[in-house]
Amino acid sequence: MAFTDRSLPAREAILRAARVRFGDDGYDRATVRSIAADAGVDPSMVMRYFGNKRQLFALTAEFDLRLPDLAAAPREQVGxxxxxxxxxxxxxxxxxxxxxxTATTDVDAADRMRAIFAGQLGPQIAALTGDPAGAATRAGMVATQTLGVALCRYVLRLPPVVAMSPAEIVTWIAPTLQRYLVSTP
Incomplete structure (x- = not known):
């Protein structure tokens, strides 16, 4: 979505207000109307610039995968x-x-998801393998598996995947992640 220079201050005010409001109230209690009021704009401007509350949230929230130090784990168990x-x-x-x-339909949210995996997982894989050049590819392959499971379990709610215990899912996907993380392609 292209924005004029005139819209930039309003967009930035909305983003600042949304970060505070989501942080204080959480996603469910924060409203577009309250965010707009905090930013000093009409609620229609929030919708015009960001589409909806979900898209605004995806752009403003801080996401940390809080990854464990994979290099400290036994190599044969990193997956x-x-x-x-x-x-x-x-x-x-x-x-x-x-x-x-949101990332399945919004380009900015998809960019955010890509940045999270590249920025948080890529360096871990580079440290684990000693191969910074191959880390992005490995992180991308890990993302295909983990995002696929997350999409099927939490968004599409595919019954067989939802019915599995976390331990069962780990048993199924760990060997694939192990291969993506440390095996020679």
């Missing part, structure tokens, strides 16, 4: 460690689920 950790993060963080849902 399991990462699978268990990411599944716990998805289970416990409604905001990540909202970001994923």
């Amino acid at each position: 399991q460690v990462l699978a268990a950790h990411l599944l716990d993060r998805w289970d416990d963080d409604h905001a990540l689920q909202i970001l994923l849902r």
Whole structure:
């Protein structure tokens, strides 16, 4: 979405107000009307610039995967460690689920999701493998698996995947993550 220079101050005010409001009230209690009031704009401007509350949230919330130090884990268990950790993060963080849902239809939210995986997982993989050049590819492959599971479990709510226990999911995906993380392609 292209914006004129005149719209930039209003957009920035809305983003600032949204960060504070979402931080103070959480996603469910924050409203477009309250964010607009805090920013000193009409609620229609929030909708015009950001589409809806979900898209605004996806652009303003801070997302930290809180990754464990994979280099400190036994090398033969890094896939399991990462699978268990990411599944716990998805289970416990409604905001990540909202970001994923929004990223399927919103370019800015998709950019945010890509940045999270590249910026947080890429350096971990580079440290783990000693191969910074290949880290982005490996992080991308890890993202295909973990985002696919998250999409099926939390967004599409695919019954067989929803019915699985976290331990069962880890058992299924850990070998694939292990291969993406440390095996020679």
